[in-house]
Amino acid sequence: MDRQLALLDAGLRDAAVGEYVATPPWFVFSLLDTAGLSPWGRRILDAGAGLGEIGCAVASWAKLENHKRRHALLTGLELYPDRAAALPGEVYCETIQADLFDWTPTSPRFWPLILTNPPFSLWKQWLDALRPQLSSGGSLFCVLPWEYCSRAEAWWRAHPARRIYRTARRPWKVETREVCWVEFRCAWTGQTSLRWMDR
Secondary structure, X not given: OHHHHHHHHOOOOOHHHXXXXXXXXXXXXXXXXXXOOOOOOOEEEEXXXXXXHHHHHHHHHHHHXXXXXXXXXXXXXXXXXXXXXXXXXXXXXXXXXXXXXXXXXXXXXXXXXXXXXXXXXXXXXXXXHHHHHEEEEEEEEEEEEHHHHHOOHHHHHHOOOOEEEEOOXXXXXXXXXXXXXXXXXXXXXXXXXXXXXXX
């Protein structure tokens, strides 16, 4: 099964480019709307920022929905120097060019909101690194294939998600799998609920 999934992603998530795949704006807008997030005036970490697709969508959403004229305070964390240098300064108040796994153990900061589309081959390690970075009451939203939510049962029981946000619409035209947002809440120990995303 894992081999079949790897073949499906072969042309889309190439390891040579860090499995980088742009997150479509509509997929971010749908999460923000359905989850009722208010990103303006909040410190937000965009982990594995790529070229800033998630951050730009958050900034656009904040500009459209915010009537107090406060901006989202976005920090972009990106491994690749060329991508980190390309993150738009008008969107990101801070850019950190670093390896996530080297940076998180030494970072003194905690975040009320983290958004990420991780390398799918490293999803568990990625989440293990990011969850301790949440401030009290903070949430981490992660893009994952839907089928991952029904695998690795021991891991999910040890690290329960607060909510899974689903849509039947696939984010990428060439991606054959259905993808969802998974929300982890700081210190959450309750049941995991499912919610269909608004369009």
